[in-house]
Amino acid sequence: MSRPMLGMLPIPVLLLLCGSIPGSAQSAAAPKSATPILIELFTSEGCSSCPPADAWLKQIDVSQPIPGAQAIVLSEHVDYWNHDGWRDPYSSSFFTDRQSAYVHAIGSSSPYTPEMIVDGATELHLENQAQVAQAFQKAAQAQQLPVAIGAISIEGDSQSVLHAHIDADGTAARHSADVYAVIALDHAESQVLRGENGGRRLTHAAVALDLMRVGRLEKGKPFSQDFQTKLRPGLDPKNLRLVVFVQESGPGSVVGAALREIGASTKSVSRVPQNAGQ
Numbered sequence: 605m606s607r608p609m610l611g612m613l614p615i616p617v618l619l620l621l622c623g624s625i626p627g628s629a630q631s632a633a634a635p636k637s638a639t640p641i642l643i644e645l646f647t648s649e650g651c652s653s654c655p656p657a658d659a660w661l662k663q664i665d666v667s668q669p670i671p672g673a674q675a676i677v678l679s680e681h682v683d684y685w686n687h688d689g690w691r692d693p694y695s696s697s698f699f700t701d702r703q704s705a706y707v708h709a710i711g712s713s714s715p716y717t718p719e720m721i722v723d724g725a726t727e728l729h730l731e732n733q734a735q736v737a738q739a740f741q742k743a744a745q746a747q748q749l750p751v752a753i754g755a756i757s758i759e760g761d762s763q764s765v766l767h768a769h770i771d772a773d774g775t776a777a778r779h780s781a782d783v784y785a786v787i788a789l790d791h792a793e794s795q796v797l798r799g800e801n802g803g804r805r806l807t808h809a810a811v812a813l814d815l816m817r818v819g820r821l822e823k824g825k826p827f828s829q830d831f832q833t834k835l836r837p838g839l840d841p842k843n844l845r846l847v848v849f850v851q852e853s854g855p856g857s858v859v860g861a862a863l864r865e866i867g868a869s870t871k872s873v874s875r876v877p878q879n880a881g882q
Contacts, residue, residue: 638674640751640861641743642849643728645678646703646719647808649692650685652800657718657730662791662809673744676847676863677810678788682717690799694792694811702815702855709854724851724858749773749821749860753848756866764835770818770848772827772860779852781859783818785831786847789839790865810845821850842867 645661647654658679664670665677680699681692703715710727720728723746726739754769772783789811796804813836821827827850835844849861 637672639672639744639746639748640863641670641673641675641740642723642847642858642861643675643677644680644721644724646680646682646699646715646717646721648682648685648695648717649794649796649801649806650688650690650799651717654718655801655804655806657720658806658808660730661720662807665809670740670744673740674863676849676861678786678847679808679811680815681811682715684715685717685799688799690796690802693794694808694813698815699812705855709856724855747776749777749850751848751850751860751862753846753862753864756846756864758835758841758866763837764839764841765832766835766846766866767830767832768846768864770827770829770831772821772848772850774821774823774825774827777821777823777859779856780823781821781850781852781856783821783827783829783848783850785816785818785833786812786849787814787833787835788812788845788847790843790845790867810847813839818848840867 643661643664645657647658661677661679664675668675679694680702681694681696682700682703683692683695683697684700686692686695700715703719706712706721706724707715710721710725712727720730722728722739723743726743728739729735750773752771754771756766756768759765759767766787770783770785790809792808792811794806796802796806814833816833818831819827819829844866846864846866847861849858851858
């Protein structure tokens with residue numbers, strides 16, 4: 605792949621939109637009536653234009669500055685920068701392919717970093733504060749399908765398996781859609797040794813590790829399904845979150861989403877050996 609086009613970020617990390625926050629930063633907890641907005645950032649540790657976008661996404665995640673909405677953010681690290689001297693440890697060809705699918709669906713000229721997509725349908729231009737504010741206002745007013753994540757449990761030690769239950773109400777759905785689950789790190793850090801960010805210590809929020817299709821929500825019908833997935837070895841449950849979203853084919857619009865912090869809502873279940881007591 606040819607060298608990607610760099611996204612321009614000639615604005616402060618704190619978007620003008622955040623001026624709606626009274627006083628200090630608001631709590632990340634959003635009211636139950638808040639409309640979920642999924643914000644996907646395609647980024648890379650090999651891209652010198654990406655750290656400001658990473659910091660912007662983290663601020664959105666923590667401050668929750670969008671009135672009437674809950675910002676559910678995901679950092680999706682692409683792998684096409686890895687040949688420039690630094691292999692991003694969070695990068696995956698899967699996220700490169702997902703970004704390419706968006707480029708085709710939205711009609712962009714080519715993939716680039718940093719690129720942000722809101723609810724699977726709108727590309728944010730961070731240099732245009734008015735466009736970002738309008739995109740967020742539109743997303744906050746959109747009708748979303750109710751999505752809920754049930755109790756989470758983790759079974760096992762060396763090879764942990766996460767269990768959860770997912771519900772989505774498709775009664776008002778205009779189209780059938782796919783249900784996805786994402787295991788993500790709450791926060792991550794890297795000391796970059798080479799490449800455009802060589803010598804910098806980078807921080808990230810909501811780093812997507814695994815994105816999986818759980819099932820299909822049929823138009824006009826409820827979706828209710830148990831979900832389980834093996835966690836990568838060495839992960840700290842206290843630093844994990846589970847994001848579930850419903851997305852129309854295309855990839856198309858995201859019409860529902862939910863977030864649960866895994867560490868704050870998880871019970872551990874020990875696996876009993878089959879020969880126990882024999």
